[in-house]
Each structure stands twice: as C-alpha cells, then as structure tokens.
Amino acid sequence: MTIIKKVFGATSVFKSLALGAALSTLSLAVNAQTINLSYNGAPDANKNAVHLFAENLKTLVSEKTQGELELKLYPNSMLGNEEQRMEQVLNIPSLNIASFGGISPLFPEIFVSAIPFMFSDFDKAREFFDKGDYWKAVEKDFYARTGGHLLAVVEEGGLLAFTNNKKPIKSPKDFDGLRFRAMDKSQVALYNAFGASGTPIPWTDVYMGLKMGVADGQMNPPMYIILGSLYEVQKYLTLANIQYSDQFLVGNDELLNSLSASEKAALLEAVKEANDMNRKSVESKVNERIAYLEEKGMQVYRPTAAELEEFRQVGQPSYFQWLKDEGIDQKWVDLALKDVGFNQ
Known part of the structure; x- marks a missing residue:
C-alpha cells in the first residue's frame, strides 16, 4: 500500500509539473509581442531569397527573445503594394522589406547605390553597404526625412x-x-x-x-x-x-522604441545573423544557377x-x-x- 501511495504521489507531481509547464508556455504565448513583417515574392525559400531571409529572421528573433517577440510573415505583398507597405511601416509598429520601388518615392537618393558596374564582386558590394560613408549618410538622412530605420540591405539574388x-x-x-x-x-x-x-x-x-x-x-x-x-x-x-540585387529592411521607429534594451539588441543581432545567412546562401548558389x-x-x-x-x-x-x-x-x-x- 505504501508503494502504491508513493507511485500515485509521483504521478500527481508529474501532472502538476506538466500543468505548470503548459501554463508557463501559454503565458509566454499570451505575452508574446507579434511583429508583422511584409515583403514581396513567393513564400519559397529555394526560389525567393527575401523569403529565406524572413524565415531565418523569424526563427532567430524567437530564439533570442525566448519567444517574447514573434514575427508574423506576410509574403507576396499580402499587405499591399510597395508604396502601401511603406506607408504602413512608417505609421504602424511593424517591419517591411522594400525594393527600390518602395524606397525611392520617399528617398530617391537610393538610386545612387544602383550606379551600374560599380561592384566587381560580392565582397565589394557588401563592403560598400557595411562600411561606406554613402550608406551611413543614407541611413541618417532616411531617418531624418521619414522617421523610419533602414535596418539591413537584404541580398536577393547577386549581381545582375x-x-x-x-x-x-x-x-x-x-x-x-x-x-x-x-x-x-x-x-x-x-x-x-x-x-x-x-x-x-x-x-x-x-x-x-x-x-x-x-x-x-x-x-x-x-x-x-x-x-x-x-x-x-x-x-x-x-x-x-x-x-547588386538587393532590397531593404525598414523598421518602424515606434516599434523599436517600444522594445526593451535586451529585446532591441536581440532583434538587431538577429537581423545581422539572418543577413549573413542570406549572403552565404545567395553566393553559394550562383555558379550552380549559371550551370x-x-x-x-x-x-x-x-x-x-x-x-x-x-x-x-x-x-x-x-x-x-x-x-x-x-x-x-x-x-x-x-x-x-x-x-x-x-x-x-
């Protein structure tokens, strides 16, 4: 009888632990902040490098914030065309991956980054955006003019x-x-x-x-x-x-300011890692695609x-x-x- 009581006691403890874990998970899900991420192109990571970036970013953000931040993906321009999505991201706490068609009506100086025959290879293009004075000035002036943040230059296919x-x-x-x-x-x-x-x-x-x-x-x-x-x-x-074939991750100012210091750091870290993953993927497949x-x-x-x-x-x-x-x-x-x- 004693043994039976001990077994049932252990079972009760396990049930309590399981219930506690379930409630904890439910609490995290309820408390999680959902951030919309819109972009164009099919939700196919093999064919659309922008979707690959979005998928990786979603996973990384969730991991780095223990589920406190969750991205909801809207591919195929589900939230509107380029200009409509830009209007949304500048006025609603959200993220958007925009092409030149989305950025240029608000900031035509973006076309300077597309001067033809300016980059001989991937490394030159990436250095231009990662370290160049032009891009630093673009980020600063874009924010001053629109209130939006250019968070990343997303590689979408290589060199034209x-x-x-x-x-x-x-x-x-x-x-x-x-x-x-x-x-x-x-x-x-x-x-x-x-x-x-x-x-x-x-x-x-x-x-x-x-x-x-x-x-x-x-x-x-x-x-x-x-x-x-x-x-x-x-x-x-x-x-x-x-x-250089690229698009631009735009972040809403109110969204970034609403995040805690740790959440914002995690988001920006996830953006960089997802972008690095995209670059490796795109470059690794160039010769295969040409073949x-x-x-x-x-x-x-x-x-x-x-x-x-x-x-x-x-x-x-x-x-x-x-x-x-x-x-x-x-x-x-x-x-x-x-x-x-x-x-x-």
Missing part, C-alpha cells in the same frame, strides 16, 4: 546579368538596335547609353513580353532568370556584374576585365546624367564613388 534572344553581347556596341525590358527609368537611361531602347514592363509580364517580341532582352541576376523561366525565351546570357541555365540551353559569356571596364565607361555617364535630371545632389554620387574608389 544581361540576357537577350538575338545575339551574344560582349561590348556596348552589341546593344545597337535591340529592345530591352526596363524595370524603371534608370534602366531606360542605361540602355539608351548603349544604343538600345528600354521599354518598362512589369515583372509579371516579362516572360510573355520576351516571348511575343515586345522586348528582345532584359537584365536580372541568375536567380530571377530561373524564377521567371526566362531561359525558355532568352538564348544569350552576359555576366556583366551590372548592379543550370547552361543546361537549359543558354549561351553564357563572361566578359574580360577590359570589356567590363568598357561597359562602365559607356554606361555610367548616362546614369550620372539621369541622376542629375532627377534632382539628386551630386554629393551623394561623390560619396558613393569615393567608397568604391572610382573617379567620375
């Missing part, structure tokens, strides 16, 4: 390449007479400098536009060429390191250093003029070029 279905592109003169899909006015200016024409086409219409001959070519990193199945309607790929495009029948051309310099010498002046026409103060261009060691 040219594609087309007419002929190999090895120098600026090969663009003569071709029509290219342009993402925005800055790309139109670049194509014009090379003797081609640029036609603005939304990403959702790029495949059919290329298939139907509305445009002969476009520019994107290998990841997006695969994501959009553009290899089916494009034959030639030129790895010209045109621009995949070759397997799909694309002819890949890797320009020499001299050919890349020719692209830069022809393409950059046109872009500088476009920035001037847009009213961008020359000081921003000077800061950026100084950071990368170029002279205009």
